[in-house]
Amino acid sequence: MAGLTQETPSPQSLTVHGASRVLEIGFSDGQVFRIPFELMRVYSPSAEVQGHGPGQEVLQTGKRDVDVVQLEPIGNYAVKPVFSDGHDSGIFSWDYLYFLGSRQDELWADYEKRLAAAGVDRDAPMVAKAGHACGH
Template identity: 80%
Template structure:
């Protein structure tokens, strides 16, 4: 899911909408999505968010107002957003952005269910998880 496959549609337009906090992206197959920055941030493909394997995901909170302050191109296959909360280690490939856009409704539902199961609120501040010594972020 994180790598570029030969079948992956490529972006034809990509616009950062700072005020409405969405990434608008159109693809070569005619699909177009408006991906909220919050969704991008809570589903960042970085090890900091995803962990290093299944079950190691770190539930993100307090990201409703996050913005993208910079969007760095990574070759011809991805972008690396710098978020206003300092997070900048996630590389979003074209197929991962396509996945986020096309699966938005399901991903939001899953996120809200995970928050509820953890007894957390969407706008609660992040609590630092101690003992993490990952050198990837």
């Protein structure tokens, strides 16, 4: 999901709603998604969150109140949010934003399962992993 595929509708509108902490994005197929900043941060496509391969994902916690403080365009295919916790390495392609928007319920359920399996809740502070070196 690195770039814009032919199958993904094109974005028509993009609004950052700071007070409600959601990114609203409208697509050419008529879909309008309101993606919570927390969901974006928890599922950031960055290596810091996703790891460098299967099984290396880093469970994100303590992101309920995260804000998007800046949203930078990346060519014609993506945006790069800068989050209030300093995270700024995820490039969100239109494809990936469509995926996040269209599968929110499923993604939240998966996140809750991963939290339960780790024995933490979503407001737990992040714990640094030893030996993790992705530049942050």
